[in-house]
Amino acid sequence: MSLEIANLDVSIEGIGILRDVNLTIPTGEMAGLIGLNGAGKTTLIRAVMGLLPSDRGSIAFKGEDLTRQPAYRRADMRISYMPEDRRLIPELTVTENMLMPAWANKIRDGEQRLKWVYELMPEIADFGERKALQLSGGQQKLVALGRALIPGREMILLDEPFEGVAPVLAKRLSSVIGDLRGEGLTVLIAESDDAHSADLVDSTWQIERGEVSQGRRDRSESSDD
Numbered sequence: 001m002s003l004e005i006a007n008l009d010v011s012i013e014g015i016g017i018l019r020d021v022n023l024t025i026p027t028g029e030m031a032g033l034i035g036l037n038g039a040g041k042t043t044l045i046r047a048v049m050g051l052l053p054s055d056r057g058s059i060a061f062k063g064e065d066l067t068r069q070p071a072y073r074r075a076d077m078r079i080s081y082m083p084e085d086r087r088l089i090p091e092l093t094v095t096e097n098m099l100m101p102a103w104a105n106k107i108r109d110g111e112q113r114l115k116w117v118y119e120l121m122p123e124i125a126d127f128g129e130r131k132a133l134q135l136s137g138g139q140q141k142l143v144a145l146g147r148a149l150i151p152g153r154e155m156i157l158l159d160e161p162f163e164g165v166a167p168v169l170a171k172r173l174s175s176v177i178g179d180l181r182g183e184g185l186t187v188l189i190a191e192s193d194d195a196h197s198a199d200l201v202d203s204t205w206q207i208e209r210g211e212v213s214q215g216r217r218d219r220s221e222s223s224d225d
């Protein structure tokens with residue numbers, strides 16, 4: 001298993017948000033986390049990223065308990081996320097935005113990784129020198145995905161990647177995420193419904209008022225680990 005969350009409770013400002021969450025994703029698989037707004041998707045992703053402390057339970061990545069690691073260790077462990085609101089720096093160019101995690105985390109082969117991301121999404125290479133503020137919301141989502149992929153070689157957590165994206169770009173995003181299959185990446189895709197993720201994922205988890213239950217397994221073939 002790549003990700004193994006067990007009996008996880010998380011609260012925000014004293015209010016219990018996640019309750020006894022159990023969720024696992026085998027290495028190299030894609031999982032959907034489906035729930036309405038306010039269900040707790042962002043809270044779960046932020047807890048995995050170490051941006052929120054947990055009250056109880058464990059979040060193991062390849063056997064190591066992430067709840068005992070400071071947030072910055074996620075980059076060393078090749079774990080990254082794409083926030084729902086993108087958080088690009090508007091005044092910086094697309095290329096600068098993409099390289100930011102590599103600079104911040106002293107990733108030595110950042111440029112090489114950027115080249116790979118540009119091969120995966122040639123359209124963002126085309127606007128690499130433009131400032132982020134000049135891009136549409138959907139284009140910015142592509143850039144935010146690319147930026148997450150620079151440190152995120154083992155696992156990426158995508159927080160509503162298709163939200164507010166025009167249909168053509170949502171289709172493109174979905175095809176890029178599909179192309180990641182076979183890269184050995186473990187992927188979690190949070191969505192309010194499974195409109196875009198259903199065709200991508202191996203398993204689906206439902207989240208409702210902070211409680212997670214396992215939905216169907218979408219693909220018959222799966223890795224053993």
Ligand code: ATP
Binds near residue numbers: 012017037041043160
């Ligand atoms: P959304 O798509 O709306 O972000 P979500 O499923 O990601 O939905 P969360 O953002 O994780 O949901 O929110 C889960 C619950 O935690 C909600 O009830 C929300 O009101 C609450 N919550 C989130 N952030 C805070 C905060 N800073 N202070 C208090 N409550 C919060």
